[in-house]
Amino acid sequence: MKKIRIGIIGASGRAIIAKRWHVPHNDESEVVAAVDLADSSLADFRSWAGADAWTSKDYRELLKRPDIDAVGVFTPDRFHEEHALAVLESGKALYLEKPMSLSTEACDRILLAVRKYKVPFMMGFNLRYHPVVLAARDAILAGRIGDVKAIWVHHFVGAGGDFYYHDWHATREGVHSLLLQKASHDIDVIHWLGGAYGALAAAFGDLDYFGGERPDDLTCPTCDIRDTCREAQAPENPRQMCVFRKAVDIEDNQVVILKLANGVKASYTQCHFTPEYVRHYNVIGDKGRIEFFLERNEIWFYPRPEKDARLAEPATARRDPAERCAG
Ligand SMILES: NC(=O)c1ccc[n+]([C@@H]2O[C@H](COP(=O)([O-])OP(=O)(O)OC[C@H]3O[C@@H](n4cnc5c(N)ncnc54)[C@H](O)[C@@H]3O)[C@@H](O)[C@H]2O)c1
Numbered sequence: 001m002k003k004i005r006i007g008i009i010g011a012s013g014r015a016i017i018a019k020r021w022h023v024p025h026n027d028e029s030e031v032v033a034a035v036d037l038a039d040s041s042l043a044d045f046r047s048w049a050g051a052d053a054w055t056s057k058d059y060r061e062l063l064k065r066p067d068i069d070a071v072g073v074f075t076p077d078r079f080h081e082e083h084a085l086a087v088l089e090s091g092k093a094l095y096l097e098k099p100m101s102l103s104t105e106a107c108d109r110i111l112l113a114v115r116k117y118k119v120p121f122m123m124g125f126n127l128r129y130h131p132v133v134l135a136a137r138d139a140i141l142a143g144r145i146g147d148v149k150a151i152w153v154h155h156f157v158g159a160g161g162d163f164y165y166h167d168w169h170a171t172r173e174g175v176h177s178l179l180l181q182k183a184s185h186d187i188d189v190i191h192w193l194g195g196a197y198g199a200l201a202a203a204f205g206d207l208d209y210f211g212g213e214r215p216d217d218l219t220c221p222t223c224d225i226r227d228t229c230r231e232a233q234a235p236e237n238p239r240q241m242c243v244f245r246k247a248v249d250i251e252d253n254q255v256v257i258l259k260l261a262n263g264v265k266a267s268y269t270q271c272h273f274t275p276e277y278v279r280h281y282n283v284i285g286d287k288g289r290i291e292f293f294l295e296r297n298e299i300w301f302y303p304r305p306e307k308d309a310r311l312a313e314p315a316t317a318r319r320d321p322a323e324r325c326a327g
Helices: 013-021 039-049 059-064 078-088 104-117 131-141 160-165 184-194 308-313
Strands: 004-009 029-035 054-056 069-071 093-096 121-123 148-157 196-205 253-260 265-271 277-285 288-292 298-303 321-327
Touching: 004 013, 004 059, 013 029, 013 039, 013 069, 013 093, 029 039, 029 059, 039 054, 039 069, 054 059, 059 078, 069 078, 078 093, 078 104, 131 277, 131 288, 131 298, 148 160, 184 196, 184 253, 184 265, 184 277
Parallel strands: 004 029, 004 069, 029 054, 069 093, 093 121, 148 265
Antiparallel strands: 148 277, 196 253, 253 265, 277 288, 288 298, 298 321
């Protein structure tokens, strides 16, 4: 098999996963080129890809190279459409980070280009490879909980301030909404485990904690309350904008209800100022329930008891009917 030669657009942050593709000593794949607007990100890239690795600030130069087979796009969401369309047009395989883009129309343009240029294309919905999500999917396909009827997801984004409010993630212009930027992973898993796409949806949310009246150019290192502010960022973190600045205009507390095309009812809640970081799923079928916690790599199966067991012990008294499965 020919070794795949990969280039990346966006060379720091999430591009860290490209390190896994960089296995020059075997015959599978090697990351040989990177594009980024920031010198510091290109330096990051060279630190793991090699001091002589090819770099540029112009992605068009990368796409002209005939020796590059595939491109990973790791730029902020608002650049995804431009970069994805250019990669597809160049005929190279495309790995595109989620979300696909910021509007339905932009996503349609990308999908039409995928069809037109017929190149391999993959979205960065990595939760589909998470061991507990795979275990849940296998159990559902094996019929362990019968027909899926309901899926409930609670997402406590305890690191909300660190992840989303100190940089471009905190504005509609940058992400449209954290339901797109963050929840797209979970909505994708709901669709995958539920076996259909959403047909009806309602959602609402507010900015209940972050945002405010602090100046837009205020950063943690220059802030007069940095010693006492609980959101103050560690000095080494590149994301340093004030989370209470005026420009913050996305929600931090959201609720979604969905009815999938096959009748499955789903709900998703996301809050960005919880004490801890937890993704908690329940999938309920007519023969049982699956519960899993992604960060703990923990999944539980609760079969519905047959008649005799049910009558012998009421559900409220049943102690531990669950079977734990290592993720
Ligand atoms: N799948 C996941 O779990 C996951 C996790 C984190 C981030 N992401 C996705 O990865 C993408 C990047 O997020 P991030 O947190 O790494 O962002 P980031 O801001 O930390 O890094 C983005 C990089 O892109 C570079 N860049 C910005 N604009 C550019 C342009 N026009 N051309 C070339 N380079 C440019 C920046 O200099 C920076 O090096 C986002 O779309 C995000 O949704 C996915």
